[in-house]
Amino acid sequence: MATSLTPPSQGKKSGLKPAGTLYRGREGMWSWVMHRISGVLIFFFLFVHVLDTATVRVSPEVYDAVINQYKNPVMGLGEAGLVGAVVFHALNGVRIILVDFWHKGTQHQRKLFWGVVVVWFALMVPFLVRHLTNVFTH
Amino acid sequence: MSAPEQTPGGSYAPALETPRSPYKRSRSTRPNWELHGWLFMRMSGLALIVLVFGHLFINLVQGEGIHQVDWGFVAGKWSSPFWQTWDLLMLWLAQLHGTNGVRTVINDYAERDATRFWLKMALYLATVIVLVVGTLVIFTFDPCADPTRNFDFCSAA
Numbered sequence: 001m002a003t004s005l006t007p008p009s010q011g012k013k014s015g016l017k018p019a020g021t022l023y024r025g026r027e028g029m030w031s032w033v034m035h036r037i038s039g040v041l042i043f044f045f046l047f048v049h050v051l052d053t054a055t056v057r058v059s060p061e062v063y064d065a066v067i068n069q070y071k072n073p074v075m076g077l078g079e080a081g082l083v084g085a086v087v088f089h090a091l092n093g094v095r096i097i098l099v100d101f102w103h104k105g106t107q108h109q110r111k112l113f114w115g116v117v118v119v120w121f122a123l124m125v126p127f128l129v130r131h132l133t134n135v136f137t138h
Numbered sequence: 139m140s141a142p143e144q145t146p147g148g149s150y151a152p153a154l155e156t157p158r159s160p161y162k163r164s165r166s167t168r169p170n171w172e173l174h175g176w177l178f179m180r181m182s183g184l185a186l187i188v189l190v191f192g193h194l195f196i197n198l199v200q201g202e203g204i205h206q207v208d209w210g211f212v213a214g215k216w217s218s219p220f221w222q223t224w225d226l227l228m229l230w231l232a233q234l235h236g237t238n239g240v241r242t243v244i245n246d247y248a249e250r251d252a253t254r255f256w257l258k259m260a261l262y263l264a265t266v267i268v269l270v271v272g273t274l275v276i277f278t279f280d281p282c283a284d285p286t287r288n289f290d291f292c293s294a295a
Binding site: 051057060100131134 | 204207213229274
């Protein structure tokens with residue numbers, strides 16, 4: 001069996017390179033990639049966040065010490081990124097629901113992606129102004 | 139895998155149906171977990187938009203934002219059954235939604251059977267820990283436990 005699987009030596013002498021096999025799916029693919037990355041990021045934060053919140057049961061001092069770690073500027077930027085991931089995941093989730101349930105969803109999935117981008121900016125700009133002001137001018 | 143032997147008198151299904159015999163769809167009796175999971179992701183996702191956006195607005199946007207969050211802030215919120223219910227719903231829906239999402243990612247990228255199995259066991263263990271610890275914290279937290287902080291709602295009881 002194994003010998004029959006050896007590929008024939010075609011293409012070597014003809015000078016043809018094999019065509020790229022990387023799937024380039026434009027908006028549909030990139031929204032899927034970003035949905036995965038943001039989802040996994042949020043998952044790991046949720047794990048940490050439940051455990052840090054659990055320290056309220058240890059003592060007020062311990063909880064305040066832990067939660068104060070979230071208030072320095074570096075973590076403040078991290079929170080901005082986290083909220084950006086949450087907002088994208090939420091908006092693209094609505095896009096996925098529309099693609100699945102709306103009869104014109106697949107037809108308009110690219111426009112829906114750009115709609116996600118526009119609404120993301122519309123929500124993130126006021127949030128970032130508010131949050132970064134809180135973080136850096138306290 | 140050996141082909142079934144054709145024994146005379148045995149219950150042997152013929153490979154060829156007679157023409158125009160009605161098509162019999164074999165109906166699965168198993169619960170359709172992947173369908174339920176697919177639907178759960180969409181339903182919980184919609185609920186989480188309200189729950190998480192509300193959580194972010196109350197804790198990060200209004201008031202002093204991140205700087206207002208301390209033990210007293212949490213105590214004030216969880217003295218109300220409204221926020222206890224809110225956070226409990228958010229905890230369970232987010233954790234189950236996230237677990238199913240990461241399960242999909244593991245199934246997609248972990249190619250070896252043993253790797254896939256152990257990654258998912260670690261995932262389910264983390265899920266149980268988060269759900270048990272989170273639920274216990276929400277229900278056993280006593281904001282009046284610290285006598286140095288006299289909240290109004292503590293003296294009333």
